[in-house]
Amino acid sequence: MATKILVTDDISQAGLDILSGLEGAEVVVRTNLTPDELKEAIADADALVVRSQTRVTRDVIDSANKLKVIGRAGVGVDNIDLEAATRRGILVINAPDGNTIAAAEHTFAMMISLARHIPAAHRDLLEGNWNRKKWVGVELRGKTLAVLGMGRIGTEVAKRAKAFGMTVLGYDPFLTEERAQSLGVKRCDLDTAIREADFITVHTPLTKETHHMIDAGRIAQMKEGVRLVNCARGGIIDEMALAEALQAGRVAGAAIDVFEQEPLPIDHPLRRCPNVVLTPHLGASTVEAQENVAIQVAEEIVHVLRDDTFEHAVNLPSLSQRQKERLAPYLALAEQLGLFAAQLAQGAPSSMTVRYAGDASDPDGGYLTRTVLKGFFSFQYDGEVNYVNAFRYAEDAGLRVQEVRESRGRIYTNEIEISVATDNGTHRVTGTVLGEYGPRIVELDGYPIDTPIQGILIYTRHEDRPGMIGRIGTLLGDRDINIAGMQVGRRETGGEAVMLLSVDKSVPQDVIDEIAKHPGIRLVRAIEL
Structure with missing residues (x-):
């Protein structure tokens, strides 16, 4: 029986060719499906490939009888119900690297367009005017750019800003001094970056911590005449507060590619601001980026369907049955301890020691360390970190990770302990799994304590x-x-x-x-x- 791969959004032909090359595969391309049509089409599919248009809801997933993997040709998986997919044992993969350069270049295109009034001057010229004095801009050279979020895209933006002669301030909880120096970036806290910058660009994921990270209060701290750019995620900047600041002239201009509601409503106040550059979520819309993400996700799907090693799993680690049985009780503990440690330690981390004792000291515990790191970095990069790329995030952050294994714990037989050193000091949290009581913290910074980790x-x-x-x-x-x-x-x-x-x-x-x-x-x- 043929392996059915259902593609419901437009992807590059290069990706389709890779899928078609899988022996015994039938690639079915059906776009613009209604929810009912999608549920019917997915019923006998082994794999589903989407971009951002298709909504893979719980109802859709429950209609799939043999689905093994959902591939998202892009980074964000907001349109996929991860909980429902995980519950059904369906792997969700993405393509986190394919659009990095496209997003960084679009950010710079927006910044330059904003600085030189290019869209407004273009419209004015088409209307028959010749207003050279009206559209006097500013140079990027000599200006200070704050890059809020120094992940892959933020790093590429910083490199380009340096080439333009800008002073770059980098804010990221996981940015070390050593990493900042290697990039020629001045590491600083969020408030300092906002106060000192002439241009501000955001490159963080959208999480509960970063939602409206740039609000009316933060805008009030900025230099008068500051210019803002958002090519990351809608909602990081409070759009209503930004519109008010633009109208009042406190913010000289803004270039926005992503919005809290997309498509952008006709009556949205940003549409009425003359000093803005607006684009309809084009950050990843280049021929090269679309081909890259299509190729990356297609290759991953082929690996999964062949039972080969895959890299970009969003929701499930690749574990053998023996590993699953032995480590299952500790996976939730490891991820929660990692998330706890990230919020406890605060500051740029330089080293992490993970101690395993008892059953958690299984030689296959490397999967647990991946899970610890997934929880740790998910606090800042929610939605981007998975079980496979977690070590890469640690490497990019300059975080040295060490594992220690003991036959028996210090408090309980089976333990996981995380010790994190940052520029603000060292913190340690220890946890265990207590039968029906589940994961618990049993020691915190050397003090005995007993509480659920939730x-x-x-x-x-x-x-x-x-x-x-x-x-x-x-x-x-x-x-x-x-x-x-x-x-x-x-x-x-x-x-x-x-x-x-x-x-x-x-x-x-x-x-x-x-x-x-x-x-x-x-x-x-x-x-x-």
Whole structure:
């Protein structure tokens, strides 16, 4: 029986040729399907290839009787229900590298167009005018560019900015000083980058941490006459706040390729701003990029269907049955500990030591380290990091990773411990799996503690003296933040103690800042898992 590969969005012929080259494959191209037509077409498909148009919902996935893999010819998988695919054991792969250069070049095209008023001058000329004085622009040379997010695309933008004679500020929680120096970039925090920049370009994924990262408050911190560029994801910049700042003249201009709602609504206020450059999500729209992502995802699908090694899995590690059985209880623990450690440590990480004990010290535990790194880097690069490319993210960040294996743990027989060194110090978290109670934290920065590793948490390190816990509880209560649980760890009375509070909703940064001001508080973190 033929292997059916269903393609429901337009992809390059080069990718189709690779799929057709799979022995016994039948490549069926059907675009612009309705949801019902898609459910019918996918019923007997072994593989599905999409770009961004096709919505692969739970209903669609549940209609697939033999689907093994979904391939996204691009980076983002927002149009695919990952949870439903994972539940059904369907592999989801993407093509994370194919459009890097296209996105970086489009960013620069937008920046130059913005600086020199090219679209507006073009329209004006077509209308019969010759207004040379009206369209006087600014040079990029000598200006300061803030690159917010120094991943693959941000790095390529920084390289091009240096060639234009710009001073480049790089903000990224995982950017080390060594890496910044090698790129000729000045590493700085977000607020500094925003205050000092003449141009700002964003290259972060869209997560709950980066949603409206550039809001009215941050815009107010910027230089008057700043210019903003977003070719990353809609929602990183608060579009309403940006439109107001453009109309008021505080922001000299903006070049936007991605929007919170696409297509951009006809009545959107950005359409009424004369000092903007708008494009309809063209960052990856080059002949070369479309061919690259099509080839990359087609090759991956062929590997999966042949049971060969694949690289760009978004939702599942490639494990043997024996590995799955032995390591399954620890995969969730490893990923949650990694995500916890990223929020606990804060700052540019230089080294990580992962200690495995008991059953978690299996020689195949390299998969667990990939899972730890996936959780760790997902905090900043949500949606981009998978089980296979996690080590590459560590390498790009200059993070040295070491594994230590022991036959027995220090607290429980089976343990995973993560120690992360950053420019802000070293932090350590230890966890285990306790039968029906699931993954738990059992030690934190050397203090014994016992709590589920889930939900929204507040971590403090403080002086162990009467009234400390009460003052924090009162402050949270005043802000209508309910405490669901509390664990305190200490070594001696009157010394230092740690506390983990489980709360019912996200904690605003100003609340964390207020807690940090209390006498005796030495460290406070908000952590969401």
